Amino acid sequence: MTTHNLAPFAGTSCIVTGGLGFIGSNLALALAAAGARVTVIDALVPTHGGDRRNLDREDPAVRAVVANIADRSVVEPLLDGAGYVFAVAGQVSHHESMLDPLGDLEHNTRSQVAFLELLRAVAPDAVVVHTSTRQVYGRPRYLPVDEDHPTSPVDVNGIDKLAGEQFHLLYSKVHGMRISALRLTNVYGPRQCLARDGLGFLPVFVRRALRGEPITVFGEGEQLRDCVHVDDVVHALALAALSPDAPGEVFNIGHPEHHSLREIAGIVVGEAGQGEVTTIAWPAELVGIDIGSFHTDFSKAKRVLGWEPSIGLAEGMARTIDFYRERPWYLPST
Amino acid sequence: MTTHNLAPFAGTSCIVTGGLGFIGSNLALALAAAGARVTVIDALVPTHGGDRRNLDREDPAVRAVVANIADRSVVEPLLDGAGYVFAVAGQVSHHESMLDPLGDLEHNTRSQVAFLELLRAVAPDAVVVHTSTRQVYGRPRYLPVDEDHPTSPVDVNGIDKLAGEQFHLLYSKVHGMRISALRLTNVYGPRQCLARDGLGFLPVFVRRALRGEPITVFGEGEQLRDCVHVDDVVHALALAALSPDAPGEVFNIGHPEHHSLREIAGIVVGEAGQGEVTTIAWPAELVGIDIGSFHTDFSKAKRVLGWEPSIGLAEGMARTIDFYRERPWYLPST
Numbered sequence: 299m300t301t302h303n304l305a306p307f308a309g310t311s312c313i314v315t316g317g318l319g320f321i322g323s324n325l326a327l328a329l330a331a332a333g334a335r336v337t338v339i340d341a342l343v344p345t346h347g348g349d350r351r352n353l354d355r356e357d358p359a360v361r362a363v364v365a366n367i368a369d370r371s372v373v374e375p376l377l378d379g380a381g382y383v384f385a386v387a388g389q390v391s392h393h394e395s396m397l398d399p400l401g402d403l404e405h406n407t408r409s410q411v412a413f414l415e416l417l418r419a420v421a422p423d424a425v426v427v428h429t430s431t432r433q434v435y436g437r438p439r440y441l442p443v444d445e446d447h448p449t450s451p452v453d454v455n456g457i458d459k460l461a462g463e464q465f466h467l468l469y470s471k472v473h474g475m476r477i478s479a480l481r482l483t484n485v486y487g488p489r490q491c492l493a494r495d496g497l498g499f500l501p502v503f504v505r506r507a508l509r510g511e512p513i514t515v516f517g518e519g520e521q522l523r524d525c526v527h528v529d530d531v532v533h534a535l536a537l538a539a540l541s542p543d544a545p546g547e548v549f550n551i552g553h554p555e556h557h558s559l560r561e562i563a564g565i566v567v568g569e570a571g572q573g574e575v576t577t578i579a580w581p582a583e584l585v586g587i588d589i590g591s592f593h594t595d596f597s598k599a600k601r602v603l604g605w606e607p608s609i610g611l612a613e614g615m616a617r618t619i620d621f622y623r624e625r626p627w628y629l630p631s632t
Numbered sequence: 633m634t635t636h637n638l639a640p641f642a643g644t645s646c647i648v649t650g651g652l653g654f655i656g657s658n659l660a661l662a663l664a665a666a667g668a669r670v671t672v673i674d675a676l677v678p679t680h681g682g683d684r685r686n687l688d689r690e691d692p693a694v695r696a697v698v699a700n701i702a703d704r705s706v707v708e709p710l711l712d713g714a715g716y717v718f719a720v721a722g723q724v725s726h727h728e729s730m731l732d733p734l735g736d737l738e739h740n741t742r743s744q745v746a747f748l749e750l751l752r753a754v755a756p757d758a759v760v761v762h763t764s765t766r767q768v769y770g771r772p773r774y775l776p777v778d779e780d781h782p783t784s785p786v787d788v789n790g791i792d793k794l795a796g797e798q799f800h801l802l803y804s805k806v807h808g809m810r811i812s813a814l815r816l817t818n819v820y821g822p823r824q825c826l827a828r829d830g831l832g833f834l835p836v837f838v839r840r841a842l843r844g845e846p847i848t849v850f851g852e853g854e855q856l857r858d859c860v861h862v863d864d865v866v867h868a869l870a871l872a873a874l875s876p877d878a879p880g881e882v883f884n885i886g887h888p889e890h891h892s893l894r895e896i897a898g899i900v901v902g903e904a905g906q907g908e909v910t911t912i913a914w915p916a917e918l919v920g921i922d923i924g925s926f927h928t929d930f931s932k933a934k935r936v937l938g939w940e941p942s943i944g945l946a947e948g949m950a951r952t953i954d955f956y957r958e959r960p961w962y963l964p965s966t
Contacts, residue, residue, distance in 0.1 A: 396806070399745050399799070407795065408742065411733050448782045451798060453806075461741065461795040464785060465733070472730070472787075 302533040306540055308333030313380045313424075315339045315367050315413070316348065316387030317360070320490040320497075321429060321482075323352035324528045325384055325535055330358035337376055340387065341366045343405065345394050347491030351627060368412035377420045382539050385413065385428040385466065388459065391496035392433075395455035406458035407465070414469050426470075426477040427538045430463035430548065431456070432592060434481060441522075442595035445481070445548055452589060463548065470546040478544035480534055483552040483594045487528030487614065488621040493630040500525060503563055504615075507570035508622055508629060516580045519560030522591035524553040527614035530607040537603040544603065552594020553607045562611070569615040636867040636942075640874055642667030647714045647758075649673045649701050649747070650682065650721030651694070654824040654831075655763060655816075657686035658862045659718055659869055664692035671710055674721065675700045677739065679728050681825035685961060702746035711754045716873050719747065719762040719800065722793065725830035726767075729789035740792035741799070748803050760811040761872045764797035764882065765790070766926060768815060775856075776929035779815070779882055786923060797882065804880040812878035814868055817886040817928045821862030821948065822955040827964040834859060837897055838949075841904035842956055842963060850914045853894030856925035858887040861948035864941040871937040878937060886928020887941050896945070903949040 312329050316322035317338020330336045342348050342364050353360050365372040367387050377383070388406050389395065395402035410428075417424060435443050436450035451457045463479045470477035486500040495502055506513045534551045538544045557565070563575040580588070599605045609617075622628050646663050650656035651672020664670045676682050676698050687694050699706040701721050711717070722740050723729065729736035744762075751758060769777050770784035785791045797813045804811035820834040829836055840847045868885045872878045891899070894909060901907040914922070933939045943951075956962050 399749065400742065403742055403745060408734065408737055411737060415733065446782070448780070452802070454799070454802065457795050457798045457802065460798075461791050464791045464794075465788070468786070468788065468791065 302529070302536065304328055304332035304536050307382065307536070310334050310381040311379055312336045313339065313377060313383045315385050318342060318348035318350060318352055318362060319386065320347055321485060321528055321531055322384070322386040323489045324487065325386065325532045326353065326360045327356055327358050328532050330360045337361045337363060339363050339365055339367055339373060339376060343389070345391060345494070345496070346389055346405070347494060347497050349491060352489045355625070366409060368409040370416060373413065374416055374420050377416060377424070380421045380424045383417065383421065383424045383426045384535055384539070385410065385426060388429070388462070389455065390498065392453050392455050393496040395453060395458065399454045402454050403458050406455065407461045410462040411465050414465060418469065418473055418475065422473070422475055424476070425539050426466065426475065427535050428463060428466040428477065428479040429535070430479045430481045431459050432481050432483045432550070432552070432594065434460040434463065437589040438592055441591060442593045443550070444595035445550055445598055467546060467548060476545040478538045478546065479548045480538060480551045481548060482526070482531060483550070483592070484523050484525045485528055485531050486525055487618050489528070492622065492628050499559065503566045504618060504622065505629065507566045507573040508619065510572045512574045512576045513563040513567065514576050514578055515559045515563055516578060516584065519563065519577055520558050521588070522556045522558055522593050523562065524556040524593040525562065525611055526551060526553045526607055527609040530609055534599060534603065534605045537605045541603050547602065549599040549603060550594045550596045551599060551605070552596045553611070555611055556593035557611065565612055565615055569612060570619050636863070636870065638662055638666035638870050641716065641870070644668050644715040645713055646670045647673065647711060647717045649719050652676060652682035652684060652686055652696060653720065654681060655819060655862055655865055656718070656720040657823045658821065659720065659866045660687065660694045661690055661692050662866050664694045671695045671697060673697050673699055673701055673707060673710060677723070679725060679828070679830070680723055680739070681828060681831050683825060686823045689959070700743060702743040704750060707747065708750055708754050711750060711758070714755045714758045717751060717755065717758045717760045718869055718873070719744065719760060722763070722796070723789065724832065726787050726789050727830040729787055729792065733788045736788050736792050740789065741795045744796040745799050748799055752803065752807055752809065756807070756809055758810070759873050760800065760809065761869050762797060762800040762811065762813040763869070764813045764815045765793050766815050766817045766884070766886070766928065768794040768797065771923040772926055775925060776927045777884070778929035779884055779932055801880060801882060810879040812872045812880065813882045814872060814885045815882060816860070816865060817884070817926070818857050818859045819862055819865050820859055821952050823862070826956065826962050833893065837900045838952060838956065839963065841900045841907040842953065844906045846908045846910045847897040847901060848910050848912055849893045849897055850912060850918065853897065853911055854892050855922070856890045856892055856927055857896065858890040858927040859896065859945050860885060860887045860941050861943040864943055868933060868937065868939045871939045875937050881936065883933040883937060884928045884930045885933060885939070886930045887945070889945055890927035891945065899946055899949055903946060903953050
């Protein structure tokens with residue numbers, strides 16, 4: 299649970315889409331612990347990583363509604379009177395997006411637009427924060443990557459997430475709604491789906507270490523990444539919702555520490571006290587979409603929102619490992 | 633009819649989506665005149681500007697199929713054996729896109745992805761050229777705008793067209809298909825729908841001049857635009873299809889002449905020999921989406937495709953006025 303001060307949300311009505319998933323459930327629990335009335339809307343699409351246990355086995359009371367965010371008859375009454383809306387729902391798998399481009403477009407763009415239209419009709423004054431992704435940048439032209447870096451996605455997921463983000467910002471600018479967007483780098487921590495591949499490399503690394511299996515990185519594993527703990531992301535979502543300067547703006551959310559994939563794997567293995575790091579050659583089908591190194595310039599979030607991450611990778615990973623060891627149901631049974 | 637040499641298309645099988653519309657019909661007729669077997673696929677969505685008369689009243693034989701490009705049962709057999717596919721279909725109205733964002737997404741993105749999936753399955757070796765738009769850039773950060781300018785659309789149409797373009801280029805890069813995209817500036821010429829507003833300012837200017845009505849520009853009409861005649865666009869589409877260096881690339885298609893909107897209106901009035909130019913204050917609801925001045929750096933198209941426009945605005949507008957005067961059915965009856 300985040301230790302950040304979410305007291306301003308006490309007594310407010312908050313909606314979290316994707317609230318049975320990784321980031322959404324951490325946010326929903328933190329808001330509820332701070333005294334907010336929280337409703338999550340989550341379609342529980344099997345490949346998206348959501349899980350009822352993310353909320354069911356925790357103390358704070360959160361109302362969970364299983365529905366697609368575009369389902370007007372269900373969603374419209376839920377939005378009535380909402381003070382804050384965190385639009386976290388989405389398909390995050392690169393791999394799934396390439397297998398099912400129309401499905402990815404449905405979840406990351408079309409449903410988002412339909413949801414925005416519902417918001418515009420029912421709760422135009424709600425404060426909205428949308429979670430976007432560093433994938434919208436594609437292969438970096440310079441490092442660290444700031445928000446002015448050109449957007450040039452290299453996969454279906456990046457195209458659809460970018461369109462979804464642009465719709466959110468457009469509705470802020472054209473319709474006067476209070477909407478901001480956060481472009482998240484690689485996020486890790488409690489309540490991430492460990493059972494599936496394709497939801498980012500970090501849960502795969504954590505799962506393999508927890509099971510004492512080798513972690514395999516492609517090539518020499520030299521590509522740099524910055525990783526941010528989900529509690530720091532929850533804090534960023536809260537600050538974006540509370541800042542009067544956030545609407546209409548997009549903010550990178552990353553970390554000043556950056557490590558090679560091989561180093562990150564080593565940290566996971568070290569904190570788990572088991573497993574090992576191995577390398578294999580790049581699979582031919584992935585060479586074309588490798589983006590090389592990435593790390594984030596998040597100085598805009600620091601300047602405008604007063605946000606910066608407080609959890610380093612080694613500490614955050616130790617807490618993450620502890621969390622899953624106490625909750626073995628997150629690990630797949632085989 | 634274009635006078636450019638399209639001889640390389642003689643005997644080839646060409647598909648033109650949106651081929652009952654403005655640019656598509658000009659292209660289809662030019663390809664057919666050059667001896668290609670041309671099939672157009674057009675959904676004749678009322679707001680998109682397509683019109684059967686664009687082909688029906690012309691000599692060259694073109695097969696026209698009225699269908700949505702995403703309609704697999706109709707489209708798949710048509711694509712079988714296609715050598716060249718010109719993906720021109722789309723919703724072009726800014727205004728319509730804001731009124732019906734889900735409809736715009738359907739036509740400019742979802743249907744395009746479904747069509748790409750059909751192409752990938754049935755005609756993966758076809759050469760494909762997609763028509764994109766300068767609207768993907770949004771408000772220019774510098775002039776002239778080259779292809780490296782950041783994309784930052786300011787309306788729904790720009791977001792959806794950008795996503796559609798990115799899908800085309802992604803399918804080239806990831807699936808090895810021979811697909812390129814042209815970002816067109818303001819296009820004018822024969823076979824443009826004059827009866828509807830919302831399809832760009834040029835057909836409105838032409839219609840008003842042909843009817844002897846005043847042409848109204850907002851503010852002082854100082855915003856710069858470059859305008860390109862549809863015959864030059866047809867030539868660019870042909871060169872992009874024929875160039876081995878085009879696949880995977882996006883090219884700006886514009887004109888070295890740029891004029892203020894007030895000057896452009898004056899040229900239209902001058903060539904028509906009737907009408908007048910007036911100014912009114914900017915409508916409040918349009919101020920937020922005005923992009924200011926725009927003109928195009930098309931040096932990449934010149935360098936890679938060997939393309940440059942051959943028709944100046946005054947000459948092209950004179951030919952355009954003549955075309956419509958000979959075909960009064962293009963003008964609305966009231």
